[in-house]
Amino acid sequence: MPKTGPDTTPEADAAPAPAVSVLGQNQYGKAEVRVVRVVREGAVHHLRDLNVSIALSGALDDVHLTGSNANCLPTDTMKNTVYVFAKEHGIASPEEFATRLARHFVTTQPSIHRARVRVEEYAWDRLTDPAAGPAHSFARRGGETRLAEIAYEDGHWQVISGLKGLTVLNTTDSEFHGFAQDPYTTLPETHDRILATEVSGRWRHTWTEDTHEAPDWDTSYRETRAHLLAAFAGTYSLSLQQTMHRMGSRIIEHRPEIAEVRFSLPNKHHFLVDLAPFGLGNDNEVYYAADRPYGLIEATILRAGHEARIPVDHSNL
Numbered sequence: 658m659p660k661t662g663p664d665t666t667p668e669a670d671a672a673p674a675p676a677v678s679v680l681g682q683n684q685y686g687k688a689e690v691r692v693v694r695v696v697r698e699g700a701v702h703h704l705r706d707l708n709v710s711i712a713l714s715g716a717l718d719d720v721h722l723t724g725s726n727a728n729c730l731p732t733d734t735m736k737n738t739v740y741v742f743a744k745e746h747g748i749a750s751p752e753e754f755a756t757r758l759a760r761h762f763v764t765t766q767p768s769i770h771r772a773r774v775r776v777e778e779y780a781w782d783r784l785t786d787p788a789a790g791p792a793h794s795f796a797r798r799g800g801e802t803r804l805a806e807i808a809y810e811d812g813h814w815q816v817i818s819g820l821k822g823l824t825v826l827n828t829t830d831s832e833f834h835g836f837a838q839d840p841y842t843t844l845p846e847t848h849d850r851i852l853a854t855e856v857s858g859r860w861r862h863t864w865t866e867d868t869h870e871a872p873d874w875d876t877s878y879r880e881t882r883a884h885l886l887a888a889f890a891g892t893y894s895l896s897l898q899q900t901m902h903r904m905g906s907r908i909i910e911h912r913p914e915i916a917e918v919r920f921s922l923p924n925k926h927h928f929l930v931d932l933a934p935f936g937l938g939n940d941n942e943v944y945y946a947a948d949r950p951y952g953l954i955e956a957t958i959l960r961a962g963h964e965a966r967i968p969v970d971h972s973n974l
């Protein structure tokens with residue numbers, strides 16, 4: 658805005674007019690800081706996954722009325738504080754973590770009189786038994802939906818089973834390097850990253866005729882799902898594409914009743930937070946879980962000699 662000159666209108670000498678507007682309740686903060694904290698106890702990894710929102714209020718009138726930011730701790734700083742606290746103190750519980758944050762802002766910023774911190778925690782279940790070996794694979798609790806799509810025409814059946822919304826994560830045994838590069842490539846190569854995806858999978862059964870016995874659908878579903886998860890957990894991954902192929906090929910190898918598998922797997926990126934500005938290292942401990950953009954990795958895996966019939970879903974692209 659260009660500065661205006663002195664007010665020379667006749668009203669300038671008069672008593673100030675009562676303000677027309679008054680600042681009411683106000684607060685500000687960083688919403689939805691997605692922090693994932695991994696603790697590695699040898700081959701057994703522990704995971705906490707939070708969505709943290711912070712709202713501060715206090716002596717903030719000047720920020721709104723005069724534009725002075727002297728009392729305005731940047732929301733970016735609040736985000737950094739979440740990551741630094743996750744590194745330095747770990748995440749014992751949502752309550753403990755939120756309490757620590759709220760106390761910090763109120764006791765270190767004289768202008769801040771009240772802090773509200775809301776934490777949502779996403780629960781993860783282990784995919785492998787820590788007593789039986791490496792335990793770094795998890796499935797997110799809830800959100801999973803089983804699917805069935807049936808077509809019947811000219812006496813022939815087509816049965817497609819599947820699932821969506823099954824989110825899985827490996828805290829290690831995932832690398833991505835040796836990729837093609839062009840002048841716009843900035844992605845660093847990684848030899849140890851989090852690999853996470855929300856599985857959408859459909860599989861077509863070989864059963865087409867009433868003259869043959871139909872599979873036990875529930876058993877088939879349970880076993881197929883188990884193979885898909887075992888392949889995700891057990892594959893040392895050089896890309897999500899490779900893991901996905903193992904998930905499909907393991908199903909084809911173990912479930913003769915299935916002719917074709919189709920996966921659509923978003924690569925749910927977890928980026929290591931750079932804690933160097935705070936004099937801290939980050940040895941695969943604190944991650945930022947990005948929700949978009951995401952890689953979208955899709956493929957059909959077929960039993961040799963069978964045709965691809967599961968329609969390719971182009972609603973994403």
Ligand SMILES: O=c1[nH]c(=O)c2[nH]c(=O)[nH]c2[nH]1
Pocket residue numbers: 833844895896897898924952
């Ligand atoms: O497993 C991956 N596959 C990719 O194609 C890709 N691209 C990318 O940026 N990260 C990854 N990760």
